Amino acid sequence: MKLSIIGAGYVGLVTGASFAELGHDVTIMDIDDEKIRKLEKGIIPIHEPGLDRLIDKNSDRISFTTNMEQVVREADIHFICVWTPPLEDGSADLTAVRSVARELGKNFKKLKAKNQIVVTKSTVPVGTGKKIRALIRQTYKNEFSVVSNPEFLRESQAVADMMRPDRIIIGSNDNIAAQKVAEIYKDVKAPIIITDLATAEMIKYAANAxxxxxxxxxxxxxxxxxxxxxxxxxxxxxxxxxxxxxxxxxxxxxxxxxxxxxxxxxxxxxxxxxxxxxxxxxxxxxxxxxxxxxxxxxxxxxxxxxxxxxxxxxxxxxxxxxxxxxxxxxxxxxxxxxxxxxxxxxxxxxxxxxxxxxxxxxxxxxxxxxxxxxxxxxxxxxxxxxxxxxxxxxxxxxxxxxxxxxxxxxxxxxxxxxxxxxxxxxxxxxx
Missing domain, CATH: 3.40.50.720 (NAD(P)-binding Rossmann-like Domain)
Structure with missing residues (x-):
């Protein structure tokens, strides 16, 4: 399958490298030019045991870019893996998530993309999936799906957690889209729990809490x-x-x-x-x-x-x-x-x-x-x-x-x- 990862941080890099290890073609996108240049040279900007080896091993299936149009051209399932830092009141700052949604909508429209699936890996509050849909809908009127597939990665053990998870949570109000995302993990030996969108978003917060x-x-x-x-x-x-x-x-x-x-x-x-x-x-x-x-x-x-x-x-x-x-x-x-x-x-x-x-x-x-x-x-x-x-x-x-x-x-x-x-x-x- 052709997948994109938007956000080349801990979650994005581990997710992208692991998907490539599973045999998928992966485009990893980030707005940080310097980070992408380093990644193209094989320089991994974070310390995560086993990650550099995984990226090097699957380099023929991983590409890096700062261009959202390239992302939409090369993939039809897009994983949002951007940072959601806390605001002063403790709530999640969704600025980056909203920005990604708007850019995806613009490029879906520009390229007349079809059958697109947008997946949140980032930890986001319940209701964020609906907000992403509304933001994309502002510019792109054709059908697309939003899925929640939260990460449960522990730093320093993230590669193992991705390849050998305790469970995989997939939430969507579109069962066909949920099954397509589940297909990405067909070679991973872990139970897959499929829920609605809000429930999947809640599971992530409840687990960490x-x-x-x-x-x-x-x-x-x-x-x-x-x-x-x-x-x-x-x-x-x-x-x-x-x-x-x-x-x-x-x-x-x-x-x-x-x-x-x-x-x-x-x-x-x-x-x-x-x-x-x-x-x-x-x-x-x-x-x-x-x-x-x-x-x-x-x-x-x-x-x-x-x-x-x-x-x-x-x-x-x-x-x-x-x-x-x-x-x-x-x-x-x-x-x-x-x-x-x-x-x-x-x-x-x-x-x-x-x-x-x-x-x-x-x-x-x-x-x-x-x-x-x-x-x-x-x-x-x-x-x-x-x-x-x-x-x-x-x-x-x-x-x-x-x-x-x-x-x-x-x-x-x-x-x-x-x-x-x-x-x-x-x-x-x-x-």
């Missing part, structure tokens, strides 16, 4: 564990072993971040309010997530008393391990808060240093090794769960520090082992 709720729940449990001397890691193991609950997303720490959970939870809360329903649970999920960031600051203040002038090394800047993405990174937020209290910050991350520099001021010292930032440090904050942080030479780091204080915001290290080395160690909910 539920996972965020699990994270906030275990963080609340962790905070009680700190007060009563229980270990949240063992609590999570105990409750997660129940198949009705499951172990995933029961990791206490500094809260969730990234490009999806924060914006999607806020967006679901906002459009629930706009629809006339006060989603009290999501309000609490958001509040708890914010509270966890303050918790790290509170733990530092408890030991250091005065933050002004203290030297803090932050280990980890990406919002999660195995990615260079710092969007909505908890680490970035905590650094900004520490700086407001007068702390001197040095920071290290195996992949995200360059991206983090775009978000942090010049006052942050970015180091190439954790040991460089430990020199004279009053505390170390572990903000991203990079496994290689476990393997650092911690006795040597202790000798470099002014005060051997570790605030482990990801419960990465063994508390007993760190205390045996004479560190003052605090995790989240470790008793």
């Amino acid at each position: 539920f996972l965020a709720t699990k994270i906030s729940f275990i963080n609340e449990v962790a905070n009680v564990c700190d007060l009563v001397g229980a270990d949240v890691e063992q609590v999570a193991e105990g409750i997660g072993s129940d198949k009705r609950i499951g172990k995933s997303f029961l990791k206490a720490g500094m809260g969730y971040g990234g490009s999806c959970f924060p914006k999607d939870v806020r967006a679901l809360h906002q459009f629930s309010n706009d629809s006339g329903y006060d989603f009290k649970l999501l309000k609490s999920v958001i509040e708890v997530n914010e509270q966890q960031r303050n918790l790290i600051i509170d733990k530092l203040n408890k030991h250091l008393k005065i933050m002004n002038g203290k030297n803090i090394l932050v280990l980890g800047l990406a919002f999660k391990a195995y990615t260079d993405d710092v969007r909505e990174s908890v680490a970035i937020d905590v650094i900004n808060r520490l700086q407001k209290e007068g702390a001197n910050i040095s920071a290290y991350d195996p992949l995200a240093l360059i991206n983090a520099q775009k978000h942090l001021g010049e006052d942050v010292i970015f180091v190439g090794k954790a040991y460089d930032g430990a020199q004279g440090a009053d505390a170390i904050v572990i903000a991203t769960e990079w496994p290689n942080f476990k393997d650092l030479d911690w006795p040597s780091i202790k000798d470099l520090m002014r005060k051997p204080l570790i605030i482990d915001g990801r419960n990465l290290l063994d508390p007993n082992e760190m205390r045996r080395m004479k560190f003052t160690y605090e995790g989240v909910g470790r008793g």
Whole structure:
């Protein structure tokens, strides 16, 4: 099948490369000239394990362009994969989605295109499919279909999630169009659930909100564990072993971040309010997530008393391990808060240093090794769960520090082992 991907970000590139791997001809379009030029040269602008190999392997089936007319000429099923960032009130900014819809409509009309299918991969509020139809209808009067096929990709595992998903959701009020989109996935071994358009849009938000709720729940449990001397890691193991609950997303720490959970939870809360329903649970999920960031600051203040002038090394800047993405990174937020209290910050991350520099001021010292930032440090904050942080030479780091204080915001290290080395160690909910 001939497909187009509009938006060459994380979702667009992974989706396009995966469709090519499934044997389809794929045109990937983006308005960013520089990004497209890099892609044409084989330079992948994001870090996603396995993506570069997949694009290289299927280069004969993938083309890149900035031209929407070319997109419409070369494909008849178009996947909208543009970024939908949050507005100040928490609702999704659909500016890019609306722009794509208008451009598709103009080019459908110009080229007298027939049997076109427009598919939303981007996470969009319920009702967006209808809005896309109305925008295209302003210029293109022939029949076309709108389908929702939401992505469920985890950064650092996105290729595997695309090729081996738990399920595939396809929503449309046009069953023939839904079946055509389902045909794209005929070689993927996963259940396909076909719904109406609004239901598919809701499934995506509900899924992310539920996972965020699990994270906030275990963080609340962790905070009680700190007060009563229980270990949240063992609590999570105990409750997660129940198949009705499951172990995933029961990791206490500094809260969730990234490009999806924060914006999607806020967006679901906002459009629930706009629809006339006060989603009290999501309000609490958001509040708890914010509270966890303050918790790290509170733990530092408890030991250091005065933050002004203290030297803090932050280990980890990406919002999660195995990615260079710092969007909505908890680490970035905590650094900004520490700086407001007068702390001197040095920071290290195996992949995200360059991206983090775009978000942090010049006052942050970015180091190439954790040991460089430990020199004279009053505390170390572990903000991203990079496994290689476990393997650092911690006795040597202790000798470099002014005060051997570790605030482990990801419960990465063994508390007993760190205390045996004479560190003052605090995790989240470790008793």
